[in-house]
Amino acid sequence: MLIEEILKGENKRLEFKEKLPSNEAIAKTVVAFSNTAGGKLIIGVSDDKKIVGIDEDKVFEYEEKIASIISDLCYPLILPEIYTQNINGKVVLVIEVFRGSMLPYYLKNRGKLKGTFVRVGSTNRLADENIIAELTRQRQNRSFDEEENLEYSLDSLDLKVIYDEFKKIGKSCNYEKLKNLKLIKTLGSQDLPTNSLLITLGKFDNSSIKCARFKGTTKEIFIDKKEFTDNLFLNLENTIKFLQNHLNLHAKVEGLQLKEELEIPLIALREALLNAIIHRDYTRNSDIKVAIYDDIVEIVSPGTFPNGLSLEDVISGRSELRNKSLANLFKELKYIESWGSGIEKITKVCKEKGVKFEIKEEPSFVNVVFYRKTSKKPANNQRKTSEKPANLTNQEEIIYNYLIDNKKIDVQKTQDLLKIKSARAREILSNMVKKEILEKIGKTKGSYYILKNR
Structure with a gap:
């Protein structure tokens, strides 16, 4: 029942709004639900799960308005179910969205790179390039690990590692078996390793x-x-x-x-x-x-x-x-x-x-x-885990990971790390400062950057 879902609170598939939100707020949530696991946006419920309801005289007006917003602002086409439900004498409006098959979905006016949102917990988050690429692969029913990798030749890889693993359980494995497992793929007339083979053999840095x-x-x-x-x-x-x-x-x-x-x-x-x-x-x-x-x-x-x-x-x-x-x-x-x-x-x-x-x-x-058995569960926020800021670009993520193991970074090191020019390195570092990920220390040539609040 809907009331039971509401009492559990907002989550990946459920969002509450006390009043009809802005056009873009509705579109963001609908896009995020479509890209993630589907969900329900319920109008007439406060953040603290209180049923406040909506004006029944405006139900048809709201339904038409919401349908137009989704049609005008979202792409590809999203067709939600919009309906009302009476809960304890109060009417709420439900926008039920299903996970789409034409991933990724995004806001038309922002475009794919700046308008794709996904659901993380009970919030809508702007998708980075990695997430957009992954959504595209999902639409095509492909996975990153099955893709061919052109950087390595099979001759440079020790396939015996995998053969030996099969021997340990009394199974045989040969070259054809690796192809059947999509560890090796044929592209034209050439056999190439897939990303999964390289990951398995530890060739990926990560x-x-x-x-x-x-x-x-x-x-x-x-x-x-x-x-x-x-x-x-x-x-x-x-x-x-x-x-x-x-x-x-x-x-x-x-x-x-x-x-x-x-x-x-x-x-x-x-x-x-x-x-x-x-x-x-x-x-x-x-x-x-x-x-x-x-x-x-x-x-x-x-x-x-x-x-x-x-x-x-x-x-x-x-x-x-x-x-x-x-x-x-x-x-x-x-x-x-x-x-x-x-x-x-x-x-x-x-x-x-x-x-x-x-x-x-x-x-x-x-x-x-x-x-651990020797301890009690710590209070909320007692410990900073290995949490990484959301929505880092690939280059920002490389910088962030570098700073996890190294105390500071400067423009020259950023150039070397990312293989980019000085102006681009300064731009990336400046953007990370604006996002409050980094803090700049000093204003002269000897200035450098550290992780903020760490």
């Missing part, structure tokens, strides 16, 4: 995993730090070892034997890592990060949920594959049993062991948090 053990509950002091830059199989194995080295073992008696268990179930950590590796967005210039604090373990995966999935969808076991070839490879290798089973496993084993865990979708990443 296919690494960064691990850190911090002292206390902040990032001020780290005890241990490792970066794993090998193939995905070794990265997974080494990350598991890192977690085992830094988490506590709890002993319990079973029969006549003393059995030791990791404080956070190993199967839950493994499934969370597999989800991050398989489902992350490899078009983003950032890597998976694993952080251990005194009170929590967090696993941060670049990119939001794929193909418009909501948090509720993920928890219920629904699965959408962003990286189809990569996912099929890991399934063939029996790293995963069935689609959508990972979160169910994590939920079940954590409940059995009394471990709290959360999944959070942020503007540019998904964060899985396990609460």
Whole structure:
């Protein structure tokens, strides 16, 4: 029932407006719903979920106006359902939008690059170039990892890494099998590696995993730090070892034997890592990060949920594959049993062991948090996670990632990093200052930039 949805509050698929909003506000929300997971814009409900209703005499006027707004301002054509519903004697107007098939949708007057919006949590966010490209691939039923890569030749790659993984489970693998898995594709008369093969072999810079053990509950002091830059199989194995080295073992008696268990179930950590590796967005210039604090373990995966999935969808076991070839490879290798089973496993084993865990979708990443048994859940905003500002351009994201590991950057370093001219480097840095991402230190030739509020 609609009242039950309203009582849950605004989310990825639900937005409230007490009064009829501006034309552009309506269009933004409709476009964002169409590009993401669909949803309902309800007029006559306040932000605090109070049903205030609308003037019944204006229902037909509102319906016609909204239909015209969507037709005039949105492209491609969006056909929502617009209807009223009586809730406790008050009438609300519902604009129900379904996820479209002609992605991406955008505001006509702004154009595709500046008018494409997506839904993140309960807000509409301007899509960056990466998201627009991903929406286009979804419309064409393609995935980034299945695309051919012209930068590498097959002769330069060690395919034995994958052959050996199949041997471990008693399966054979040959060149034709790799083609069937879309790790290799034929373009004209030439066989080329796909992005999934290069990602698997660790040839992409962002296919690494960064691990850190911090002292206390902040990032001020780290005890241990490792970066794993090998193939995905070794990265997974080494990350598991890192977690085992830094988490506590709890002993319990079973029969006549003393059995030791990791404080956070190993199967839950493994499934969370597999989800991050398989489902992350490899078009983003950032890597998976694993952080251990005194009170929590967090696993941060670049990119939001794929193909418009909501948090509720993920928890219920629904699965959408962003990286189809990569996912099929890991399934063939029996790293995963069935689609959508990972979160169910994590939920079940954590409940059995009394471990709290959360999944959070942020503007540019998904964060899985396990609460250590020796700690209490921290209050909201107690810790700054690895949150990255939303809607960074590719070049801004490279600068941001550089500053995560380095304290400052100047114009010359920006030129070298992005391989651009001085004027363009200054323009990008200036824009990041305007967005309040960076802070400029100094006004002379020796000036430099740091991350703001970090």
